Amino acid sequence: QVQLVESGGGLVQPGGSLRLSCAASGRAFSTYAMGWFRQAPGKEREFVARINWGGRNTDYADSVKGRFTISRDNAKNTVYLQMNSLKTEDTAVYYCAAALSGLGTPDAKRYDYWGQGTQVTVSS
Numbered sequence: 001q002v003q004l005v006e007s008g009g010g011l012v013q014p015g016g017s018l019r020l021s022c023a024a025s026g027r028a029f030s031t032y033a034m035g036w037f038r039q040a041p042g043k044e045r046e047f048v049a050r051i052n053w054g055g056r057n058t059d060y061a062d063s064v065k066g067r068f069t070i071s072r073d074n075a076k077n078t079v080y081l082q083m084n085s086l087k088t089e090d091t092a093v094y095y096c097a098a099a100l101s102g103l104g105t106p107d108a109k110r111y112d113y114w115g116q117g118t119q120v121t122v123s124s
Contacts, residue, residue, distance in 0.1 A: 002026040002098050002113040009094060009118030012086055016122070020081040022096030022115055030054075030074035033104030035111055036081045038092035038120075045108055048094070049081060053102030061106070064090075086122045093117040 008020040022034070035050040049060045049070040058070050067086075072079040079096060097111035 002029070002032070004096050004098060004113055004115035006094065006096050006115045006118040009120045011121045011123065013124050014086060014088055014122055016086050017082070017084045018086065018120060020083065020094055020096075020118060020120070022079045022081075024077045024079070024098065029077040029098075031100075031102055033099040033102050034070075034072060034079040035097045035099065035104055035106075035108075036070060036079075036094060037097060037108055038090075038094045039117075040089075040092040043092075045095070047106035047108065050104035050106060051079065052104050057103070059104070059106065083120070086120075088122050091120060091122050093119050 003025045006022050033052050036048040037045050038048050039045040051058045051070045055072045067084050069082040095117045096115045098113040099111045
């Protein structure tokens with residue numbers, strides 16, 4: 001069993017930055033792929049970024065490419081999402097997720113564990 005707890009959300013002005021963290025409990029964190037997803041009001045959950053078990057392979061949604069960076073620290077059982085140049089359309093609840101398959105995928109159905117989410121609001 002893996003428990004995921006996100007933090008770091010909040011209110012930020014357009015053009016600002018936030019760093020989200022996702023702390024994992026349980027064994028074998030370093031073998032899981034990790035992903036970040038988001039869900040805006042009235043919209044379906046969408047893929048944001050993913051990172052493989054070792055941290056060398058990453059993938060991003062086109063909408064965040066060049067602005068967001070996913071990383072992980074396996075010694076701390078934590079995955080991060082650095083978000084720069086934030087836009088109003090980035091407003092959403094952000095979720096981290098863990099996949100037992102260590103490669104990761106943009107498909108939310110392939111993830112086995114989910115956090116409770118953290119709200120990110122981009123507004124002036």
